[in-house]
Amino acid sequence: MTTTSINIRLTHKSYLREPESTELGRRIISESVRLIDELGFEQFTFKKLAAEIGSTEASVYRYFENKHKLLVYLVSWYWAWLDYSVTLRVQNIDNPRERLIRAILAITTAAQEDDPTVDYIDERMLYRIVLAESTKVYHTKEVDSENQDGYFMEFKNLCDRMARMTLAINPAYPYPHALMSTVLEAAHQQMFFARHLPSLTEICEAQHLREENTTFLKHLVFSAIEPQEANLTT
């Protein structure tokens, strides 16, 4: 049996002990994804998590200092994984417009693929967590010191990769990073709005949810960076 073992590596240490390296660590990750998706981050506690995996609160604390750092780990893992997915989908493609189109498609659909990258992480559940909880990782009073510790590198890397793709199309566009941080956040927001606050968007749960989101974002990006030839069917 040949399984391609892909290892998503994080550049920072939001954990105390590496969770991938032990059985308990992996169960902490997979069960916390399940529990946060089920309860929401506010109702999620290490006590409930420990009960779920048949371990103790103290043991969980050996892997993560607190639940905020666990969320940082999960969200960072997602961005690193998405960055990897984007890289895969654009490799061997030379046309800069085609590259950017594929990258946007990766962002809106990567989490819907059937076979998981690592067996103990359910990417669809993690995607739902990112939709609902990811902005909480940087909306804290500790944002500056956590930024210094490299906690947001994975998101910045992806943003920068996308920004460089836009510059390959139009080197004169003055706001590539601003555009791409906006698009990355909007890709998630619109999905969340479609589900919970539908009057904030035309993207609709009932019909072609992800396709509509992709079309909206592609149009937004391409009309911003190449105003002359933008159209809705690119």
Next chain:
Amino acid sequence: MTTTSINIRLTHKSYLREPESTELGRRIISESVRLIDELGFEQFTFKKLAAEIGSTEASVYRYFENKHKLLVYLVSWYWAWLDYSVTLRVQNIDNPRERLIRAILAITTAAQEDDPTVDYIDERMLYRIVLAESTKVYHTKEVDSENQDGYFMEFKNLCDRMARMTLAINPAYPYPHALMSTVLEAAHQQMFFARHLPSLTEICEAQHLREENTTFLKHLVFSAIEPQEANLTT
């Protein structure tokens, strides 16, 4: 002495007792704005607030069920106030492009004006709270029931007002609400990124922060809705 008494009215009841109607209620509002700005929402508690205003925890609980509902109140007040500011700035303007330009300018600069709309709310502090904490009001497990209770009406109203302005320019644009919810969120995100995660944006604290943000957003909006004639100096 003639003071124009403007009353920002909320359409929902996130409070138990109306805070504007009593001295203690107004002190709860003004001091919670100060404290949340100082400590961040996570570190903010009703006990600390009560100590600050020389009252008791139990008294604060008579006005708001919990700190989350207080945040809903503050953020809703901000959106209602911004909606009002936008309305003021576009009144008597007939040209649809000029109207949208003024609306975007209102969103990026309204909180910087010197004279406050109501004397017990510091709009600049409240603006900083909205930058850092506003998405927490809807990123909860209770989002659907709170939506039913009308907790997000103020944001939806503003989003819809802006969407109608875009339709006045281009009735064929298919995503007016999606575009405007994206822009409203981006206007705040970019300011937050400029301060805390500067590698995610070209908008820079050092120089013409708000002007750059306005330019970025205007270009984004106008190139999306009128692709042919978009340019960076509109």
Next chain:
DNA sequence: ACTTTTATGATAGCTTTACTATTACATATA
């Protein structure tokens, strides 16, 4: 003027969350 309602304050208490210190146990190594 007198009663009743309403608003606030003071005190106490309760449950849960978030986290830590200590000890026990198992395994690996010298």
Next chain:
DNA sequence: TATATGTAATAGTAAAGCTATCATAAAAGT
């Protein structure tokens, strides 16, 4: 065999997040 070393279980503590009760003062109704 002795001794590190990693891992888990027990038992706590402090603070957060509420609630209940009673006293008192001001406001409102009759």
